[in-house]
Amino acid sequence: MSSNPQKTRHLLGQSAVVVGAGIIGLLSACVLSDYFDHVVILDKDDAQEDGGPIFQARKNAPQGHHLHILLSGGSQIIEDLFPGIDKDFTQAGAQQIYFPRDIRWFISNRWFPRHRGELKTFIQTRPLLEAVIRARVRALPNVTLKSSTRVIDYRLGPDGQAVTGVSVLDSDAVRRVIDSDFVVDAGGRGALLTKWLERQTFGPLRETLMGIDLAYATTFFDLPPDPDRDWKMLVCHPEAPQQKTGGVISSVENGHWHVTLAGYHKDHAPTDIEGFKAYAARLPVPDLYEQIKDLTPIAPIRSYYFPASLRRHFDEMQELPDGLVGIGDVIGSLNPAFGQGISNGALQVDALHRHLAKRAERREGLAGLQFPYYAEATKAIDPAWNMAGSENLRDPLTTGHRPWHFALSQWYSNRLLKSPDVHVVEQFFRVMHLVDPPSSLMTPDMIRRVLKVGRMDIGARRVPEAGVHT
Numbered sequence: 284m285s286s287n288p289q290k291t292r293h294l295l296g297q298s299a300v301v302v303g304a305g306i307i308g309l310l311s312a313c314v315l316s317d318y319f320d321h322v323v324i325l326d327k328d329d330a331q332e333d334g335g336p337i338f339q340a341r342k343n344a345p346q347g348h349h350l351h352i353l354l355s356g357g358s359q360i361i362e363d364l365f366p367g368i369d370k371d372f373t374q375a376g377a378q379q380i381y382f383p384r385d386i387r388w389f390i391s392n393r394w395f396p397r398h399r400g401e402l403k404t405f406i407q408t409r410p411l412l413e414a415v416i417r418a419r420v421r422a423l424p425n426v427t428l429k430s431s432t433r434v435i436d437y438r439l440g441p442d443g444q445a446v447t448g449v450s451v452l453d454s455d456a457v458r459r460v461i462d463s464d465f466v467v468d469a470g471g472r473g474a475l476l477t478k479w480l481e482r483q484t485f486g487p488l489r490e491t492l493m494g495i496d497l498a499y500a501t502t503f504f505d506l507p508p509d510p511d512r513d514w515k516m517l518v519c520h521p522e523a524p525q526q527k528t529g530g531v532i533s534s535v536e537n538g539h540w541h542v543t544l545a546g547y548h549k550d551h552a553p554t555d556i557e558g559f560k561a562y563a564a565r566l567p568v569p570d571l572y573e574q575i576k577d578l579t580p581i582a583p584i585r586s587y588y589f590p591a592s593l594r595r596h597f598d599e600m601q602e603l604p605d606g607l608v609g610i611g612d613v614i615g616s617l618n619p620a621f622g623q624g625i626s627n628g629a630l631q632v633d634a635l636h637r638h639l640a641k642r643a644e645r646r647e648g649l650a651g652l653q654f655p656y657y658a659e660a661t662k663a664i665d666p667a668w669n670m671a672g673s674e675n676l677r678d679p680l681t682t683g684h685r686p687w688h689f690a691l692s693q694w695y696s697n698r699l700l701k702s703p704d705v706h707v708v709e710q711f712f713r714v715m716h717l718v719d720p721p722s723s724l725m726t727p728d729m730i731r732r733v734l735k736v737g738r739m740d741i742g743a744r745r746v747p748e749a750g751v752h753t
């Protein structure tokens with residue numbers, strides 16, 4: 284669904300507030316700008332200006348130091364919201380890549396077959412991604428972005444049933460009230476929303492955790508030119524439970540290369556360069572290490588600890604105030620190693636868009652919108668949650684619920700990941716990129732193709748890498 288400010292729509296209110304100018308807050312503001320006279324985005328960070336060094340993430344989005352892959356599902360939604368933004372990304376230096384042609388991916392103890400697939404997206408640093416989207420949002424005439432403004436409370440109307448605005452501390456630490464017909468909280472995993480709902484006796488919000496004890500270590504290198512390098516990203520994915528360490532090297536803007544090493548369950552990468560390289564040498568294949576072994580990083584090595592994937596079941600709440608919804612990491616904060624966070628949030632933005640459009644079309648107000656919205660937005664996480672879970676829960680050290688069909692799903696996905704059939708590979712990527720639903724891997728034709736994989740293939744420890752097929 285595309286956001287089109289030119290189109291005359293029935294407005295749903297005078298003003299909307301978005302808490303958080305992260306990527307999902309920015310996308311939400313774009314959608315809201317079609318349905319409200321004025322939209323204000325509030326962020327406690329003071330580093331909202333465009334430009335600056337690519338290695339410098341914002342203080343309140345420290346994950347921005349680390350690799351941020353944009354899956355095709357998210358990329359398509361962003362392009363729908365901001366037509367032509369692909370060109371802005373390219374001009375800013377992002378690298379367009381096609382999956383799986385431009386990626387060497389070691390998973391399930393083999394190099395995944397490469398062919399000229401249709402799925403495309405961009406690779407870049409997160410600061411670049413955010414800056415390009417922020418520039419588009421700043422250009423929307425009815426959207427204002429206020430930095431250094433911390434939201435400290437939501438305001439409930441006299442009947443206690445609807446949110447009427449937010450209280451903020453502005454850059455001078457002055458407390459102010461901003462009235463609003465609709466508040467979208469895109470404040471990330473630690474957003475105010477959940478504690479506030481409990482405080483206001485809307486009840487406890489059920490959360491599901493999957494304990495993965497994951498740590499990232501990331502830096503940048505300048506690789507010397509290599510005519511044989513026919514890829515833009517190389518991913519080494521650990522085969523749980525035997526392997527705990529993975530890594531990615533990825534081409535980003537200005538000719539730099541982003542290197543992230545990630546380890547589960549106490550096997551975490553060191554942040555000194557000798558330890559970092561030694562850890563890279565321990566990855567299941569030496570290919571990433573070979574790229575960096577003689578090089579000096581051009582940025583500090585930064586770490587990020589991610590104890591558990593988290594989802595919040597807003598859809599189960601019986602009572603919730605009107606005029607307030609959460610979005611993005613507020614609803615689900617997923618294992619970053621699968622690169623799903625932004626695309627998941629974008630799917631929720633899409634759900635919000637559909638519900639706002641429906642209300643506007645029917646000339647209905649906003650009352651009660653939160654319930655159908657959450658039903659859809661919470662469900663939108665299922666594919667990503669289940670996909671990451673099917674990998675992570677293979678390790679007995681991962682805590683979390685293993686569904687009754689876990690062993691059967693593992694059996695099937697092992698076969699699927701070993702399939703040499705280009706059709707299977709293509710469809711797997713479409714699901715992994717959150718473009719198609721997981722059910723598309725279970726059609727009779729797909730099952731037949733997947734089961735064709737012989738016993739010899741399944742048993743093979745290492746399958747040699749083939750080149751790119753046309």
Ligand SMILES: Cc1cc2nc3c(=O)[nH]c(=O)nc-3n(C[C@H](O)[C@H](O)[C@H](O)COP(=O)(O)OP(=O)(O)OC[C@H]3O[C@@H](n4cnc5c(N)ncnc54)[C@H](O)[C@@H]3O)c2cc1C
Pocket residue numbers: 302303304305306307308325326327328343344346349350351352353354432433434435469470471472473474475499587589610611612613619620621622623624625626628
């Ligand atoms: C190490 C790491 C690597 C990742 N890699 C990827 C990847 O490769 N691909 C991918 O798609 N996703 C990745 N993710 C996930 C991704 O970062 C998030 O899912 C995505 O940024 C969406 O987050 P968000 O906009 O909901 O929240 P955030 O990006 O966390 O933004 C929240 C914003 O809200 C502001 N804020 C919070 N509270 C307040 C308040 N009270 N008042 C005012 N402002 C407030 C903060 O300053 C911040 O700017 C990764 C995450 C981590 C931790």
